Amino acid sequence: MPVQFRDYYQTLGVSKTSTQDEIKSAFRKLARKFHPDTAEDKKTAEEKFKEINEAYEVLGDPEKRAKYDELGANWQQGGYAPPPQGQTWQQAYGRGGDAGGAEFHFGGTGFSDFFEQMFGGRRGGGFSRGFSGGYDFDDGPSRGQDVEADLLVSLEEAFHGSTRQISFRRGDTGKIQTYTVKIPRGVREGQRIRLAGQGSEGQGGGESGDLYLRIKFQKHPDYEVQGEDLVYELEIPAYDAVLGADVELPTLEGRARLHVPPGTQSGQRFRLSGKGLPGRGGARGNFYAVASITVPKNPSDAEKAIWKQLADLSR
Structure with missing residues (x-):
């Protein structure tokens, strides 16, 4: 399923000409309204709060905001030559993909696929076959690429520690894998949680890469x-x-x-x-x-x- 563009300005109810102070004020107002600890409908508020946080994660950061404004709804084409005939942007350049262009779709991280593919940097180290660009690999086994995704963690979770159900699937396959991830008390922003062997598949008998969940603190309204x-x-x-x-x-x-x-x-x-x-x-x-x-x-x-x-x- 194609990843849909998200209008972060609409989410926060601000305009593209809004100042950083106006964006911060809009975030605080909405975040206090939909914070799960105070809202009456906690389930609806939790999802809305995540959307608000994601929008502010981008618009509240001048560098991310500039990239978002520059690429706009054509974000997938930004900075790359057109893909070879018959290939999609993900297949040609692996934005969030596996070898051969398969995408990773995550659930439970707190961020949308749009955010992860535009800002998450899902591909990591290691080589994998099938990545276009004219490389000549030998016939030996090669390790699959590591994959990264951001994991949005509330300050309450960082304070008390918690567990989170994380799901993901590769490409358009119907198989969904689910893992219970432990978020330790005192976790710091930028730390990574490793799921060994859950990254891109290896080739020629090579081992799979790893999946890393990178901790991002949820913005707090107070x-x-x-x-x-x-x-x-x-x-x-x-x-x-x-x-x-x-x-x-x-x-x-x-x-x-x-x-x-x-x-x-x-x-x-x-x-x-x-x-x-x-x-x-x-x-x-x-x-x-x-x-x-x-x-x-x-x-x-x-x-x-x-x-x-x-x-x-x-x-």
Whole structure:
């Protein structure tokens, strides 16, 4: 089945001229609405949340966004000469394919086939026969190519550890193979999980390549990952920044209380030690709340009068 183009701008409800800040804001709004932990219809929300994450994975990255915009709906033809007569783009250039042009179709990774073939880099090291380009192979056995796919992992899964059902099939065959993959607690973005012998088939009696699942962290609507630390943008009304307040923070272990002292400045960082992701050796990273001072967008006349009094007192 042909891989369908995905309109990521439509998914996030933004235009092609939207700024990175506008795209980030749209993602956060939708991600909070459809986050499986808070949505009423969890099954529908989970699929929608994955679509939103995939769209932001591309549009939120200037390099990926530029590639996506440049190739557009003709993404399969980008950067290659036309394929030989009688061959498809996958058969000629192996985008996500096996020897002879067979594609790998994955299920349970959290990403669509479109994303994997455009950005996933499914082919790895090793040689396989049947790959076009005029190479002259001898008659000895050759090892099949390794194959890579991205595995979208939530921060909750990285924190607690989990198992995932991963399925895949080669080309247009009806045979679907399913594996239970263990995601260890404390897994890091960029790590790879290896399924030995599940890559491209070898030729002439050669062994099969391996399948590698490369960890990609799901984007979170509330905070960002920096190594083992979590960084949260804490929006504080101006009056709380001046007078001080007690606030709640959404950590991976539930709500945590933080006292914001009087006179808090925008950009000031507050640390909750050991509330980040698990690290090497069992140590935990930290949770940082970074203050962002907010002011009324449309103050009433009464509010303006009070702000003017404050301004006069400060002069």
